[in-house]
Amino acid sequence: MKLSLGPLLYYWSRDDTFAFYQAAAAWPVDSVYLGETVCSRRHTLRLPDWFSLADRLAAAGKEVVLSSQALIESESDLKLLRKIARNGKFLVEANDFGAVRLLAEAGVPFVAGPTLNAYNPDTLAMLHELGAVRWVPPVEMPARMLAAMPVPASMATEFFAYGRLPLAFSARCFTARHYNLQKDDCQFKCLDHPDGLTLRTREGAAFLTLNGIQTQSARVYSLAHRIDELRAAGVGLLRLSPQAQRMAQVVEVFHELITGGLAPAEAPARLARLMPGEPCDGYWLGQAGLDWQPERAALPS
Amino acid sequence: MPALLELICPAGSLPALKAAVDGGADGVYLGFKNNTNARNFSGLNFDDAAIAAGVDYAHGKGRKVLLALNTYPQPGEVARWQQAVDRAAELKLDAVILADPGLMAYAAKRHPDLRLHLSVQGSATSYEAINFYRERFNIQRAVLPRVLSLAQVETVAQNTEVELELFGFGGLCVMVEGRCLLSSYATGDSPNTCGVCSPAHAVRWQQTPLGLESRLNGVLIDRYADAEKAGYPTLCKGRFEVQGETYYALEEPTSLNTLELLPQMARLGIAAIKIEGRQRSPAYVAQVTGVWRAAIDAVKRAPETFAVAPAWHGQLDKVSEGSMHTLGAYYRPWK
Numbered sequence: 331m332k333l334s335l336g337p338l339l340y341y342w343s344r345d346d347t348f349a350f351y352q353a354a355a356a357w358p359v360d361s362v363y364l365g366e367t368v369c370s371r372r373h374t375l376r377l378p379d380w381f382s383l384a385d386r387l388a389a390a391g392k393e394v395v396l397s398s399q400a401l402i403e404s405e406s407d408l409k410l411l412r413k414i415a416r417n418g419k420f421l422v423e424a425n426d427f428g429a430v431r432l433l434a435e436a437g438v439p440f441v442a443g444p445t446l447n448a449y450n451p452d453t454l455a456m457l458h459e460l461g462a463v464r465w466v467p468p469v470e471m472p473a474r475m476l477a478a479m480p481v482p483a484s485m486a487t488e489f490f491a492y493g494r495l496p497l498a499f500s501a502r503c504f505t506a507r508h509y510n511l512q513k514d515d516c517q518f519k520c521l522d523h524p525d526g527l528t529l530r531t532r533e534g535a536a537f538l539t540l541n542g543i544q545t546q547s548a549r550v551y552s553l554a555h556r557i558d559e560l561r562a563a564g565v566g567l568l569r570l571s572p573q574a575q576r577m578a579q580v581v582e583v584f585h586e587l588i589t590g591g592l593a594p595a596e597a598p599a600r601l602a603r604l605m606p607g608e609p610c611d612g613y614w615l616g617q618a619g620l621d622w623q624p625e626r627a628a629l630p631s
Numbered sequence: 632m633p634a635l636l637e638l639i640c641p642a643g644s645l646p647a648l649k650a651a652v653d654g655g656a657d658g659v660y661l662g663f664k665n666n667t668n669a670r671n672f673s674g675l676n677f678d679d680a681a682i683a684a685g686v687d688y689a690h691g692k693g694r695k696v697l698l699a700l701n702t703y704p705q706p707g708e709v710a711r712w713q714q715a716v717d718r719a720a721e722l723k724l725d726a727v728i729l730a731d732p733g734l735m736a737y738a739a740k741r742h743p744d745l746r747l748h749l750s751v752q753g754s755a756t757s758y759e760a761i762n763f764y765r766e767r768f769n770i771q772r773a774v775l776p777r778v779l780s781l782a783q784v785e786t787v788a789q790n791t792e793v794e795l796e797l798f799g800f801g802g803l804c805v806m807v808e809g810r811c812l813l814s815s816y817a818t819g820d821s822p823n824t825c826g827v828c829s830p831a832h833a834v835r836w837q838q839t840p841l842g843l844e845s846r847l848n849g850v851l852i853d854r855y856a857d858a859e860k861a862g863y864p865t866l867c868k869g870r871f872e873v874q875g876e877t878y879y880a881l882e883e884p885t886s887l888n889t890l891e892l893l894p895q896m897a898r899l900g901i902a903a904i905k906i907e908g909r910q911r912s913p914a915y916v917a918q919v920t921g922v923w924r925a926a927i928d929a930v931k932r933a934p935e936t937f938a939v940a941p942a943w944h945g946q947l948d949k950v951s952e953g954s955m956h957t958l959g960a961y962y963r964p965w966k
Contacts, residue, residue, distance in 0.1 A: 336677070354638065368737060371911055400762070400810070401756060401778070401807060401810075402756055402757040402759070403756055403757070403778070403779060404783055404788055405756070408757060408759060425792060426754075426756075426760055426805070427753075427755060427760040427763045427764070428755075428757045428758075428760035428763065429759075430763060431633030431759050431760065431763035431766075432759060437906070445810055447703055447730075447731070447752070447809060447810075447823060449703035449704065449731070449823065449824060450703065450704045450705055450706055450709055450731065450733050451706055451707050451709070451733070452701075452704075452709060452731075452732075452734070452736060452737065453731055453732050453733035453734025454732075454733075456732055456733060456736060468823070469810075469812065470815050470821055470823070470824075471810050475705055475706060477718070478706035478707050479706050479776075480706075481650070495811050495812070495816065497811070497812040497816050498806040498807070498810060498811040498812060498813050498867075499779075499805045499807045499811075500778060500805050500807060501778030501779065501807075501960045502778075502805055502881075502882070502960070507880070508873050508874070508876075513964065527873055527874065528873070529871045529873050529880050530872045530873070531850060531851040531852075531872070531873060532851055532854055532870065532871065532872060532873060532877060533851050534872070537850060537851070537871065538813070540869075540873065540880070542734070545806070545813065547816055564882070583897075604738065612819070613815075613816075614652045616819070617819045618815070618816065618817055618818055618819040618848055619812065619815060619816035619817075619819075620816055620850075621818065621819075626930070627664075
């Protein structure tokens, strides 16, 4: 089993982003996803910056994957997408069927990202025929659905195993809305919230996280204690979603898990001190995503 | 010349279908009574006999019937969706509205004469994505998510042969459909797989000393003062607290209403206008269909001098969520 560092979902300063990936080069992750997937207004790093980070991480022995934007709206979004699709060097994660079209046309192998909504064998087989060498199931996919999915032999399964769940995309920017700013004049308020803005119910319960045009869970999805179930369901890579603080320690916990240095049952306690919110694992159990039932088995033994 | 500004209306039941046809809809869309469509609510939708009767009624008056099969089939259950496609072909429906590429491949291969529309649940926001479905499955029409500005819609229209259908009126889905898991995060039921958003079985109302509370699987969605009108607890239209401020953090309970954009939509060559609301009553369908029929006819007669009649807004506001309406993303500053 391998570890991947998913695309950075937040907007960090240029210095913080470079520092994060410089550190990540030394972490025990096999694969690193780079690029802006959430908002086309986020520019502290331009495409050449991402390419130069990609070169550095590749030189450090990482497999690099360039992630594409999930919500494509304008011609400039498409221009960027074409440049990524035709980079000629690195694997690309397609997060939209426009990207699939461009990658298939170019005959380039790709990773089928979680927003492609591959929920069934026919769609998965089609993505494989078009060139997908790996797929990331929708984050809401339960263990039993994944276990029932016939995955082509030469296709790897990567599963979102740690981080705030990316739940929704909108054209509307909820961070700008919070500050009474129009999206076109958002003053890049996301920079002030490196782990997003917590949305609470009127009873004060942390419920969601506003991250620009993306809405995430407030709880942190963690399947660390379920590593045996993930293996049994055919998962080859665990995706860890970057957070602003304590990511190195999070990676270390997962590394110890897959190398046998840490018992899965010990993982929740270790991670509790590292997480930016309460844990959840409901999706894997086929329940409400926000549920947390670490004692319950997701698959029949 | 392809059709222009067809009026496509919702039918959650046979009486609603008749109301739409009688009110002047060019087409109605409906779904089976199961999770093969995105409005899988009890008491709603059609069995085989009702669809057959509906098709007879609509075709008898020269109108179209479209079948929504816009959820995502899952392993071990794909046959249910495929059989629904087969039934659509047998019943001579005018098109099926699909979101899943695997199901489109099945439909295109098995029923090459069956017209395919890309559902809004397919989340295609660019011509590259739409042209993907055109090349692979020969889709004839795409329903665009309610997230693009009109200028962005124009770029899509200029770069694809696929007919475009835009939302005209009804509940405003603020998220990109097919890419929203908020309901499944809170309740376990997903729009993508179960065909429900904020499902009724998860809703609880409770009068408390602080006011009337609406909950979704225990999560407090909103709380209403005595004088306030309470709305259905759709998750994205609740009031929440962000940094100490309580407000509609995602979206107000409001309806989309794009009547005033009709001339621009006509100029862009938009093939169809979709009215939302399969969960609404036949009376709603009749009211909305009548207004939109009159408006579309007026645009076709004289696009240059088209003006929204005040009476139209009045009639639509009566059936709008929160009695408010918005141009949504078509109007750039909304974003």
